[in-house]
Amino acid sequence: xxxxxxxxxxxxxxxxxxxxxxxxxxxxxxxxxxxxxxxxxxxxxxxxxxxxxxxxxxxxxxxxxxxxxxxxxxxxxxxxxxxxxxxxxxxxxxxxxxxxxxxxxxxxxxxxxxxxxxxxxxxxxxxxxxxxxxxxxxxxxxxxxxxxxxxxxxxxxxxxxxxxxxxxxxxxxxxxxxxxxxxxxxxxxxxxxxxxxxxxxxxxxxxxxxxxxxxxxxxxxxxxxxxxxxxxxxxxxxxxxxxxxxxxxxxxxxxxxxxxxxxxxxxxxxxxxxxxxxxxxxxxxxxxxxxxxxxxxxxxxxxxxxxxxxxxxxxxxxxxxxxxxxxxxxxxxxxxxxxxxxxxxxxxxxxxxxxxxxxxxxxxxxxxxxxxxxxxxxxxxxxxxxxxxxxxxxxxxxxxxxxxxxxxxxxxxxxxxxxxxxxxxxxxxxxxxxxxxxxxxxxxxxxxxxxxxxxxxxxxxxxxxxxxxxxxxxxxxxxxxxxxxxxxxxxxxxxxxxxxxxxxxxxxxxxxxxxxxxxxxxxxxxxxxxxxxxxxxxxxxxxxxxxxxxxxxxxxxxxxxxxxxxxxxxxxxxxxxxxxxxxxxxxxxxxxxxxxxxxxxxxxxxxxxxxxxxxxxxxxxxxxxxxxxxxxxxxxxxxxxxxxxxxxxxxxxxxxxxxxxx
Amino acid sequence: xxxxxxxxxxxxxxxxxxxxxxxxxxxxxxxxxxxxxxxxxxxxxxxxxxxxxxxxxxxxxxxxxxxxxxxxxxxxxxxxxxxxxxxxxxxxxxxxxxxxxxxxxxxxxxxxxxxxxxxxxxxxxxxxxxxxxxxxxxxxxxxxxxxxxx
Numbered sequence: 001x002x003x004x005x006x007x008x009x010x011x012x013x014x015x016x017x018x019x020x021x022x023x024x025x026x027x028x029x030x031x032x033x034x035x036x037x038x039x040x041x042x043x044x045x046x047x048x049x050x051x052x053x054x055x056x057x058x059x060x061x062x063x064x065x066x067x068x069x070x071x072x073x074x075x076x077x078x079x080x081x082x083x084x085x086x087x088x089x090x091x092x093x094x095x096x097x098x099x100x101x102x103x104x105x106x107x108x109x110x111x112x113x114x115x116x117x118x119x120x121x122x123x124x125x126x127x128x129x130x131x132x133x134x135x136x137x138x139x140x141x142x143x144x145x146x147x148x149x150x151x152x153x154x155x156x157x158x159x160x161x162x163x164x165x166x167x168x169x170x171x172x173x174x175x176x177x178x179x180x181x182x183x184x185x186x187x188x189x190x191x192x193x194x195x196x197x198x199x200x201x202x203x204x205x206x207x208x209x210x211x212x213x214x215x216x217x218x219x220x221x222x223x224x225x226x227x228x229x230x231x232x233x234x235x236x237x238x239x240x241x242x243x244x245x246x247x248x249x250x251x252x253x254x255x256x257x258x259x260x261x262x263x264x265x266x267x268x269x270x271x272x273x274x275x276x277x278x279x280x281x282x283x284x285x286x287x288x289x290x291x292x293x294x295x296x297x298x299x300x301x302x303x304x305x306x307x308x309x310x311x312x313x314x315x316x317x318x319x320x321x322x323x324x325x326x327x328x329x330x331x332x333x334x335x336x337x338x339x340x341x342x343x344x345x346x347x348x349x350x351x352x353x354x355x356x357x358x359x360x361x362x363x364x365x366x367x368x369x370x371x372x373x374x375x376x377x378x379x380x381x382x383x384x385x386x387x388x389x390x391x392x393x394x395x396x397x398x399x400x401x402x403x404x405x406x407x408x409x410x411x412x413x414x415x416x417x418x419x420x421x422x423x424x425x426x427x428x429x430x431x432x433x434x435x436x437x438x439x440x441x442x443x444x445x446x447x448x449x450x451x452x453x454x455x456x457x458x459x460x461x462x463x464x465x466x467x468x469x470x471x472x473x474x475x476x477x478x479x480x481x482x483x484x485x486x487x488x489x490x491x492x493x494x495x496x497x498x499x500x501x502x503x504x505x506x507x508x509x510x511x512x513x514x515x516x517x518x519x520x521x522x523x524x525x526x527x528x529x530x531x532x533x534x535x536x537x538x539x540x541x542x543x544x545x546x547x548x549x550x551x552x553x554x555x556x557x558x559x560x561x562x563x564x565x566x567x568x569x570x571x572x573x574x575x576x577x578x579x580x581x582x583x584x585x586x587x588x589x590x591x592x593x594x595x596x597x598x599x600x601x602x603x604x605x606x607x608x609x610x611x612x613x614x615x616x617x618x619x620x621x622x623x624x625x626x627x628x629x630x631x632x633x634x635x636x637x638x639x640x641x642x643x644x645x646x647x648x649x650x651x652x653x654x655x656x657x658x659x660x661x662x
Numbered sequence: 663x664x665x666x667x668x669x670x671x672x673x674x675x676x677x678x679x680x681x682x683x684x685x686x687x688x689x690x691x692x693x694x695x696x697x698x699x700x701x702x703x704x705x706x707x708x709x710x711x712x713x714x715x716x717x718x719x720x721x722x723x724x725x726x727x728x729x730x731x732x733x734x735x736x737x738x739x740x741x742x743x744x745x746x747x748x749x750x751x752x753x754x755x756x757x758x759x760x761x762x763x764x765x766x767x768x769x770x771x772x773x774x775x776x777x778x779x780x781x782x783x784x785x786x787x788x789x790x791x792x793x794x795x796x797x798x799x800x801x802x803x804x805x806x807x808x809x810x811x812x
Contacts, residue, residue, distance in 0.1 A: 228762035234755070248724075341665050341668055341669060341670060342668070344668060344671045344672055344675070349672070352672060353675075356675070356676050356679055357679070360679060360680060360683045363683070364683060364686070364687050367687055368687075368690075371691070371695075381697060382697065382698035383695045383696060383697050383698060384695065384696045384698060384714075384716050384766070385691075385694070385695050386696065386766075388690075388693070388694035389690045389691070389694040389695060392686065392689070392690040392693070392694055393683070393686050393690045394689050396686060397682075397683055397686065436773060465698070521750065521751050521752065522732065523731045523732055573755070579754075581756075582755040582756070583755055584755055599752065600752075601732070601751075601753065602728070602752075602753070610732050610752055612751065612752045
């Protein structure tokens with residue numbers, strides 16, 4: 001019964017989305033306040049309905065209701081509770097429902113917190129959000145109903161793909177979707193601006209927080225997914241340039257560009273049309289990503305539960321929204337007044353440079369991802385475009401941008417002094433080269449490019465700190481004055497610095513791992529030792545064990561350094577009973593920022609086993625850097641200039657205003 | 663600089679950078695992509711030694727042999743042709759005889775053995791690489807329900 005209620009709520013949500021999609025736009029045209037205000041209540045209602053449907057599905061999973069086909073296919077009564085819950089989005093139907101839930105959640109946020117948006121803009125934004133919600137609700141109801149019943153109900157479920165039974169995967173999709181779908185708000189703002197034919201700096205101020213929030217979550221989602229693939233797949237890789245990874249990376253790149261161009265628009269009223277275009281492109285890439293992941297048109301190592309027939313439906317949604325948005329853009333963009341012009345050497349110029357490189361890099365990733373599809377359709381040849389392609393194109397194109405990053409914040413608006421900035425960054429360059437060379441010699445040589453890679457990363461960090469130091473007048477004024485100025489800097493300045501520092505840290509991790517990691521594949525018998533990264537691993541033997549829904553064989557390794565036992569590692573192979581599916585649980589030990597990574601292969605002879613051991617120097621920097629980027633995002637979000645509704649203070653009782661101020 | 667010159671400088675820089683990117687992509691496509699073959703294609707196609715390709719098909723039943731510990735040899739088949747493959751390293755968890763597989767690597771000059779440096783299998787036990795399934799279907803190989811693409 002409760003299951004049918006969930007299904008029914010979803011049908012009601014479809015109807016609500018339809019109302020929200022149609023009437024407010026009409027209201028905005030006729031200047032009818034009643035119709036426009038309908039949008040907010042409809043958005044909240046739609047959110048509550050979808051949330052109810054989602055809660056019902058979660059309930060079915062938690063109570064292991066195998067009369068629901070979706071639960072039977074993806075759950076098992078012995079599964080730990082957390083994986084029963086994460087199983088809700090570990091499959092196609094449930095993950096689409098999560099996608100929809102987050103979409104309507106954002107609509108409800110706009111409805112609730114967008115109190116001081118102009119009435120017509122708000123009505124139009126919510127209507128566009130509702131078009132998307134309508135399309136995806138229809139998709140779920142027609143092709144991927146998670147509430148379909150199975151009669152008679154089986155006694156036991158088929159279990160979730162064991163590789164998905166992991167904490168990382170419990171939180172990765174929600175974070176990723178918060179990012180992907182968060183860009184829908186930017187898209188809706190862009191379409192609303194095109195519908196109204198009017199756009200100004202205030203528009204950028206409203207859009208920036210949404211972009212920032214979506215970007216921060218997407219960063220978290222990608223980073224989480226990368227770390228999950230690293231420790232769960234047992235291959236020791238953290239990025240494969242796989243189509244599914246690219247699908248999430250492209251909106252991230254475009255979103256990063258959007259974040260920077262919206263800045264120019266807010267401050268200088270320039271790049272208006274470009275920002276609108278970028279907002280449309282970013283969400284289009286999110287939709288494309290959803291399509292690529294959900295349709296299974298591309299051979300990927302990460303795609304789960306894909307179904308080509310559903311792909312056509314998503315493709316139709318994709319064509320409608322992307323095609324519609326670009327047509328609208330073509331017809332209406334000329335009505336948006338172009339902004340001011342500025343000198344090429346200026347902060348605006350630097351941000352344009354950033355946008356140019358980021359969008360070009362996005363385009364190369366898009367080309368590499370879709371080229372196999374296009375080639376196969378045209379010639380029938382099947383090819384694979386792998387990491388070498390992306391390293392050669394994307395990697396090279398990003399280099400000038402990485403070098404330019406610290407210049408941006410140091411250049412003045414309107415007219416900058418490139419030579420002056422270069423002089424101020426001289427120290428940062430020097431620090432980078434010194435640390436780079438130091439690390440290079442500590443590692444006893446290696447590829448010379450690694451020296452410059454590390455130097456570039458350190459320079460990014462030092463350059464961002466230089467900006468903060470110069471702004472607070474460090475060295476020019478007394479220490480306490482500098483401190484006061486430092487703590488008085490706008491939060492967005494710290495946000496920028498943190499994000500750029502994070503980029504530097506991630507770069508250092510990538511370079512160090514790529515250049516200096518070691519991989520050893522050996523057949524080991526108990527008592528044998530292997531050296532990796534300055535540590536000695538001794539294989540002690542195997543042990544059999546079992547968990548709630550799997551059995552496992554674990555190998556035990558003792559790690560010593562200079563003859564002294566430091567720690568030990570268990571590395572296992574598991575066999576999940578319900579699906580008879582084996583997985584590798586790599587054994588990982590962290591030493592500072594570096595890791596030893598041990599995964600087991602096949603047992604060969606009496607007690608002998610193939611073991612793969614990696615030494616991953618500085619690998620934690622890769623994800624550590626993204627933590628800094630996220631922190632940058634949140635700090636920037638808390639800047640009062642960016643707080644939602646900042647342009648005008650709403651009238652509030654004084655007591656609350658005081659309470660809210662600090 | 664005048665307005666016009668400023669605009670020209672920005673547009674010129676942009677076009678220059680885009681041209682560079684296009685050239686880079688074209689160069690990378692000529693260097694860094696791997697064509698996909700199934701064993702029976704290789705009789706027709708002339709793949710020079712040292713060219714990176716992807717070889718896909720089914721792991722022939724009974725063909726998997728472990729050499730000195732970490733080196734594995736097996737035969738990839740599409741029922742019309744067979745190619746012996748060697749691989750040093752740890753095979754994916756889902757590597758099984760009779761199941762679909764995609765390997766990537768090169769032929770060494772003077773030998774018909776394919777030296778793979780990566781062997782791919784997916785996270786899903788019912789997985790058959792799409793490329794493999796398409797080709798096998800085209801050649802009339804019956805796929806059992808478990809092996810078809812989901």
